[in-house]
Amino acid sequence: MSSLEHPLYNFEITHAPDAGGHFGRFGGRFAAETLMQPLLEIEQAFYAAWADPEFHRERLDLLKNYVGRATPLYHAERLTKLSGGAQIYLKREDLNHTGAHKINNTIGQGLLARRMGKKRVIAETGAGQHGVATATVAAMFGMQCDIFMGREDMARQMPNVLRMRLLGANVIPVDSGTATLKDAVNEALRNWVASCEDTFYIFGTAAGPHPYPLLVRQFHTVIGQEARAQILEQAGRLPDVAIACVGGGSNAIGLLHPFRDDLDVRLVAVEAAGYGLKTGKHAASLAAGKAGILHGNLTYLLEDDEGQVLGTHSISAGLDYPGVGPELALMLEEGRLELDAATDDEALTALQQLTRSEGIIPALESSHAIAAGCRIAATMREDQIVIINLSGRGDKDMDNVFKHLGWLEEKQ
Amino acid sequence: MSARLARVFKRCKEAHRAALVGYLTAGDPNPEQSQELLLSLAAECDIIEIGMPFSDPMADGPVIEAASERALAAGTHIQDVFHLSQAVRLANPEIGIILMGYANVPYVMGFERFAERAEKAGVDGVLIVDIPPEEGAICDEALKAHNLDRILLLSPTSPDERIHLACAKGSGFIYYVSLTGITGAEMGDIIEIQNKVAHIQSISEMPVCVGFGIKTAAQAAAVGRFADGVVVGSHFVNQIASQQNHHQSVAALSATAMALRAAMHREINAG
Numbered sequence: 001m002s003s004l005e006h007p008l009y010n011f012e013i014t015h016a017p018d019a020g021g022h023f024g025r026f027g028g029r030f031a032a033e034t035l036m037q038p039l040l041e042i043e044q045a046f047y048a049a050w051a052d053p054e055f056h057r058e059r060l061d062l063l064k065n066y067v068g069r070a071t072p073l074y075h076a077e078r079l080t081k082l083s084g085g086a087q088i089y090l091k092r093e094d095l096n097h098t099g100a101h102k103i104n105n106t107i108g109q110g111l112l113a114r115r116m117g118k119k120r121v122i123a124e125t126g127a128g129q130h131g132v133a134t135a136t137v138a139a140m141f142g143m144q145c146d147i148f149m150g151r152e153d154m155a156r157q158m159p160n161v162l163r164m165r166l167l168g169a170n171v172i173p174v175d176s177g178t179a180t181l182k183d184a185v186n187e188a189l190r191n192w193v194a195s196c197e198d199t200f201y202i203f204g205t206a207a208g209p210h211p212y213p214l215l216v217r218q219f220h221t222v223i224g225q226e227a228r229a230q231i232l233e234q235a236g237r238l239p240d241v242a243i244a245c246v247g248g249g250s251n252a253i254g255l256l257h258p259f260r261d262d263l264d265v266r267l268v269a270v271e272a273a274g275y276g277l278k279t280g281k282h283a284a285s286l287a288a289g290k291a292g293i294l295h296g297n298l299t300y301l302l303e304d305d306e307g308q309v310l311g312t313h314s315i316s317a318g319l320d321y322p323g324v325g326p327e328l329a330l331m332l333e334e335g336r337l338e339l340d341a342a343t344d345d346e347a348l349t350a351l352q353q354l355t356r357s358e359g360i361i362p363a364l365e366s367s368h369a370i371a372a373g374c375r376i377a378a379t380m381r382e383d384q385i386v387i388i389n390l391s392g393r394g395d396k397d398m399d400n401v402f403k404h405l406g407w408l409e410e411k412q
Numbered sequence: 413m414s415a416r417l418a419r420v421f422k423r424c425k426e427a428h429r430a431a432l433v434g435y436l437t438a439g440d441p442n443p444e445q446s447q448e449l450l451l452s453l454a455a456e457c458d459i460i461e462i463g464m465p466f467s468d469p470m471a472d473g474p475v476i477e478a479a480s481e482r483a484l485a486a487g488t489h490i491q492d493v494f495h496l497s498q499a500v501r502l503a504n505p506e507i508g509i510i511l512m513g514y515a516n517v518p519y520v521m522g523f524e525r526f527a528e529r530a531e532k533a534g535v536d537g538v539l540i541v542d543i544p545p546e547e548g549a550i551c552d553e554a555l556k557a558h559n560l561d562r563i564l565l566l567s568p569t570s571p572d573e574r575i576h577l578a579c580a581k582g583s584g585f586i587y588y589v590s591l592t593g594i595t596g597a598e599m600g601d602i603i604e605i606q607n608k609v610a611h612i613q614s615i616s617e618m619p620v621c622v623g624f625g626i627k628t629a630a631q632a633a634a635v636g637r638f639a640d641g642v643v644v645g646s647h648f649v650n651q652i653a654s655q656q657n658h659h660q661s662v663a664a665l666s667a668t669a670m671a672l673r674a675a676m677h678r679e680i681n682a683g
Contacts, residue, residue, distance in 0.1 A: 020547070032470070034569060034593075037570060186468055189470045305520070306517060307516040
């Protein structure tokens, strides 16, 4: 590529945050002084890379030939029939190498790390998908890799822990706090403070201190840009609804952002309602949280009256996070984003429905989007279109799913 | 700079020693015992830094993180932090009192209300680890309106433009983080620290206190030779965690602080 032009992707940065990384009143760079210089250096390196055709040539080459992009947009006719209503299309991010959308971002940040001459990468992980995607890129680039993971999550996602080890990464258990994703972020930040000279922190979601929400978004918008072109080609028009699950919000911003200026397209974020929003045992920071500052950005947080961050609950480790990306917080406040939620049970049901109707086993995270997507489609006309982001595949969740279905006990 | 903090640094300068800045987390191990511990430490310090417990203390090492967890588990609220600050103030009219913590607790309370309560409790300054000068818009006005110094951090990674920024936006003193790491880690190279502190002192009139990783009397003495203040945190918090009972913790804190202070004196006089 000789200039910044591509038949499928566009590289213009729209709805950019301000110079300090603020999306309206959200976002920003609430970081300790020790991290300010490293963050400023990443911001500089990102803008320089983004303006460089060679960076995109390398990135898109890897996305195509290593990751397997573009991923299909699949018209799920049997699921559509089952739901009754709008035509359901699935954006098949589960078909990416490593089984989820996460690798779009780790390829981008990995390339950035290499450009900056870093020899080691670190990352936090919840479900383990970001950890696996980081370990994969580290293996490919020949970089040292340490992954921080809550001990609770390690137990829930053991196959991914073992995959990361197989890939040569060192998985470091985190016991502090609630021993889940937020604590893994704390520990990764602590490690990075002491190692930033030779280490790049590959942040896993579109949250955290500026520039992470921006650069994670930019690396994931390939999802929505492809989906937009694919639906125009397949159906001859834009969808009525685009829908994605939200933990930190990386797959959601990746799918939804390219539709942001298509004002006739409803954008829906599905949060994890856990045992139910009324029980207090959930991870729905947009629906039930209030503004707060955590992990470098101002956003919606699940917190108590005095600002102590609360533990969360979701059947899916990848949604089990008390915050959310600042741009989604702004889109909600501006009325551009609609909220929905799915409980643990609804996600489990949706996982089985999709599996049996289409032969596709989704990740528990993505099953939340399937549940809400089918529910919304059922309220719509047959000539309408819903695109659901199938952000990851379910292999990693099988033990957990079998346990919840009671199948493991039957065996004994 | 708050008049009281100015007097603290002036007094220490006249006594040819650096100010001893002692840190404890408020409410550790519980609000009742914390008061006695804080009073015991305050009696030996020039400035006391009172940590506001937070669920996610990202810049702290395991020692202070555990203190935060103990305090929260014991039901420490932000009102207890003010109450404890007030108790220290009543017993020590001339000590400097700094509140240290993370942005979310004062943000959720509202910085105006937070600053008003802090001022009433006799606090002189506030150090919020995760509000760098660039994000000061959310708190600077409220702190200023209530005569609270905004203590800013500088670190080995801060280039000149950030030093200028911190000196322009901060007040009270500059808190220089001696190492690129978390609280309680090993102290950095003394010559490098000295050079950086001298550089900051050449840019600003503000006193420079050095912290993170200072544990021994020898380290305190060495840093105290060139810094305007020496901050000791994890080492004091350890006195709570490592002692058999509360009574021993109170005694150990007092003895440890006294030893550090004495060491800082001797070195200066000998030099």
